[in-house]
Amino acid sequence: MIEVSGPTTTNAPCALSAMPLDGIDATVWAPSSSPVGGRIIEMSPRDLKLVVSGYVKLGSIVELELTSELFRFATSVRGQVHWREPSGEASVIGLFLYRALPHEVVGHFFSDLRKELRYDCRWSCGLYLPRNKQTADAVLINYSRSGFLVEASRSLPESEEVRLFDVNRPDAGTIANGHVCWHTRQGGGDSLLGCALPDEQGVRLSEYLRSARIMA
Structure with missing residues (x-):
């Protein structure tokens, strides 16, 4: 079972890059x-x-x-x-x-260089699955310009469409709409899902995290 009590961000210091960037x-x-x-x-x-x-x-x-x-x-x-x-x-x-x-x-x-950087954000959210009209509990682990990683309460196949939403504000509608690129099982029946977002929806996702005060 996924255990996160309410919206929160990680407080652990960011791991420093091994890239030789000291000359900038x-x-x-x-x-x-x-x-x-x-x-x-x-x-x-x-x-x-x-x-x-x-x-x-x-x-x-x-x-x-x-x-x-x-x-x-x-x-x-x-x-x-x-x-x-x-x-x-x-x-x-x-x-x-x-x-x-x-x-x-x-x-x-x-x-x-990575194509894009990933940004940590541990936030309780939900996934809506249009194909079977079901939902799944999830925790947003990180996001980038064109993707996100979630820990979900169920496994999903590759290419499955997913819509990320705020479980505390269902009236906000879909925050980001993407599809599963890869998945792996975790202990306790949960799964990690790597999802791709079209049109750089990660930028819109970051805007929502700020507006909902999930990012401080």
Whole structure:
């Protein structure tokens, strides 16, 4: 049986990336606030995780400056802070970027990059299964731009359509609509389901998590 008491996010510090990103300096410029220094710990062409030394409001649209003397580049890109978790006295933030990082930035690390980053979020939710008009209890484990991972109370076959919904706010309707890509059995009869989302619905999912105050 899945055991999570109400909406919550994990408080464990984010695992630091093994990628050699120490040669990049990052500065976050947020509206109506002083610039905040940061350190990149994970990077993909269209999203980033950074450790930041100051406060950056969840949901804010920021300008990110990236410079490197080692790799000889300087660039800026706009993005939205969609995810945050504490890491000691600092915070780790996740940014969805409005455009892909240029090759001069990502090209140095291309063999090590993920296509997208995953963001932890342990939240009790539900899955609606249109094919047989049934529901299943679930816990959202993480999400990305184009997918999510849930622990569900039942196993589902690959390609099964699933609709994610808020069990505490059924009037909110479908939050994200995707299909099962892979599944594996867990102890106690639960299953892990890796699901794909079309049209980057992970961005919309992150917006709902903020609006429902599931992300703090």
